[in-house]
Structure formats: C-alpha cells, structure tokens
Amino acid sequence: MLRAVLAALALLAGPAAALECQDSSYMGNRYTWCKVDAAREDLRLFLYNPDGGAWGQFPQLDASLGAEDKALLFAMNAGMYHPNRAPVGLYIEDGETLNEAVSSAGPGNFGLLPNGILCIRARRADVIETRKYLADRPACDFATQSGPMLVIDGELHPRFIPDSDSRYLRNGVGTSDNGKTAIFAISNNPVNFHDFASFFRDGLKLDQALFLDGNVSRLYAPGFGRRDLVGRAMGPIVGVVGTPD
Template sequence: MTSRPALSRGRRLPALLLGLVLLGLAALAAPAGAVECARQEHDGNAYAVCTVDPAAETLRLFLNDADGDPIGHFSTLDAALRAQNRELVFAMNAGMYHADRDPVGHYVENGTELMRVIPTPGPGNFGLLPNGILCIDGDSARVFETRDYLERRPGCRFATQSGPMLVIDGKLHPRFLPDSTSRYIRNGVGTTAEGDRVVFVMSENPVTFHEFARFFRDALQLPQALFLDGNVSRLYAPQLGRNDIGRRMGPIVAVTAPAS
C-alpha cells in the first residue's frame, strides 16, 4: 500500500488561512444570538422548530401599525421595521383573533393591556380549558395556564392568550384523544420552567392535538406548551426557506434585529 505524501508546512498554511477567513466571514454573516431553526421528526410527523433565547434576542408581539391598522403580513411588518433600521429575523402567528384582527383573548403590547384575560370556557379551541398565555418579560418568556396566570399576575411586557394548552406541568391536556382523527397543520409555543428558552413549532403535515402535544412533551421535553392556531398557521424562518403568505393575521410574535 502506498502512502499519500505529507503536505509541507508551506502548503498547509494557505489552507489554514483560508479556513480562518471563511470562519470569519460566517461569523460576520450570522447575527449574534440568531434564532436557531431546524426540522425535526417525531412519530412519523415532521415539524419546523425555532428556538429563541429571550435574554439574547429581541422577542416581542406586534398587532397594529402606527395608524392603528392591523399589520397582518410578515412583509408589512418587515417593511415597517426596515423604516426603523431593523429587520425581521423570525415570526409566527401568535394567537386567535376576530374578523377585525383584534385578539380573542388577553393581549398586552409594550406593557399596555389591549384585551383582558378570558378565563371562562367557550366554543372552539380557544375555549377548550385549560387554555394559556405566553408572557414575555425582559430577558425571559414563559407559558402560563390561564388560572395560574391570574393567581401569579406576572409582569408581562408582552402577552397573548390562546388555547388549548398542549402541555401543563409536563402532562398532556386531559381532553386530547390518542385516536383522534382531527388533523390540521398546527403551530404552538413551549417554554422551559425557567423561561430561558422559548420554542416555536409548526407541523409540516397535518397532526392531531395528541401528536402535537407529545412532540412538545416527549421530543422537546418542555413542561409547558400552548397551542396558537390550526386554521391560520404561518411561519417566517429564512433558515428554513419559509416566508408563508395568506390571509391577514392578528397578533404576530417576532424576533427583530438591527438591519444588516
């Protein structure tokens, strides 16, 4: 067997320098604290998963523009941000809304409550108690079951209510059926107990509530998770080539950054 001749030090050096240059360019291209998005599979279903560190990234909610009109689309939000020398990094629809795009449940933006908490049962997925609230406050974000939220009264700079809860203290919503035949593209959000990691998920094929909730509990191992929608589920995630379009949305949850 013949051995490959060893490269001389002089030949190794340019390759090393090239590698360092490429690493440097990659570091410049990737914004600090960038959202991490990837595709995952679980029990035969595919999911788009985006993880956010709320302490390192600007995570917030958007509803209306400066004139009070619903923003509605990712492209409209990105254009408004660029006028402020910022850009959209990640976004997802963030809760159910009425025909005029006003939130169905509790909504807080920049510390101002625009819609009160709805604690009572009602029709549709939103009223399938227990439902819950995503609370974003400074460098942390947590999903609270609605009754727990009302007891704790956490100080949320941003909050959006939706339902049903998917995972409550590590347990699946009691109304979810393993043999359900109701399948939709669904999106939701889960958080760690400490609120230091927020994970947004959209199924890439129709799934049941039971399958969707088990993904948060078993695959992501998150103790709290909240359903956001299943009729309108859209994602802006450039890492995954996603910039979904469709009907105007209500609340939008997004990560923004200084324009590059």
C-alpha cells in the same frame, strides 16, 4: 426518527446561537421549530400598525422595521382573533393591556380549558396556564392568550385523544422552566392535538406548551429559507427583531 429526535435534544442541550431553526420528524410527523434565546433576543408581539389597522402579514411588519434599520428575523402567528383581527383573549403590547384575559370555558379551541398565555418579560418568556396567570398576575411586557394548552406541568391536556382524526397544520410555543428558552413549532403535515402536544413534551422536552392556531398557521424565518406569505390576514404576531444581514 430516533436520529432526528436525538439531534433535536442535543441541540437543546448544547451551546447554540440565540435564534435557530431546524426541521425534525417525530412519531411519523414532520415539524419545523425555531429556538429563541429569550434572554438574548428581542422577542415581541405585534398587532396594530401606526394607522390603527392590524399588520396582518409578515412583509408589512418587516418593511416597517426596515425603516428603523431593523429586521424581522423570525415571526409566527400568535393567537386567536376575531374577524376584525382583535384578539379573543388577553393581549399586552409594550406594557399596555389592549384586551383582558378570558378564563371561562367556551366554544372552539380557545375555550377548551385549560388555555394559556405566552408572557414575555425582560430576558425571559413563559407559557402560563390562564388561571395561574390570573392568580399571580406577572408583569408581562408582552402577552397573548390562546388555547388550548398543549402541555401543563409536564402533562398533556386531559381532553386530547391519541387517535383523533381531527388533523390540521398547527403551530404552538413551549418554554423552558427557567424562561430562557422559547421554542416555536409548526407542523408540516396535518396532526392532531395529541401528537402535536407529544412533540413538545416528549420530543422537545418542554413541560409547558400552548397551541397558537391551526388553519392560519404560518412561519417566517428568512435566515432558514422559509417565508410563509400566503394566507389570511393575521391578528397577533410574535417575532424576533434584530439587525438585517
């Protein structure tokens, strides 16, 4: 376990490609995580296709990009949504706000305050707690809201229970303080919130991290040999767009 953690930290500290994925073990749990250089990569959010329906699945989105001589190099489901795939909270795509932020407490994981927002701007990406976002109103080119926050300013969410038996496959995102690095992680075995948040804070050394979802958690990283293609249609999708090999 220690060797895997040290390898992960060395990768974070050393020179690296703009997009990297790897498997790690931490505290008895297995994860796959992808590190995105937000200053170099074309990181975007996707929801609706040109016909007005949700993309729903990775292959449809990748095929559409292929018509533009582009490819989906990495993707992950990116926030909670209603049965019609509409986002539950804030959603911004290409600078257009399609849904406003929700700051009130409510049922389910999304309403377990504090929740947060992934804000993607030119050459940076940041996980921002929702109330801070609403106070500062940064100009995000893309944004998606989800919840709960996993790590807030270096502290785990106060409602997380270390020995909770609520275990699911989960995915989330954490960002570096300078906004240049975004790390997207998915558990490869069921984990509780406390263990998942600890991986972001103590394993990946990130002070801000956001839960994206549980039962629909999926990762698309063809360069890493992983394509999670089976499952329910998704709402928002976060992805890196590049040129095909």
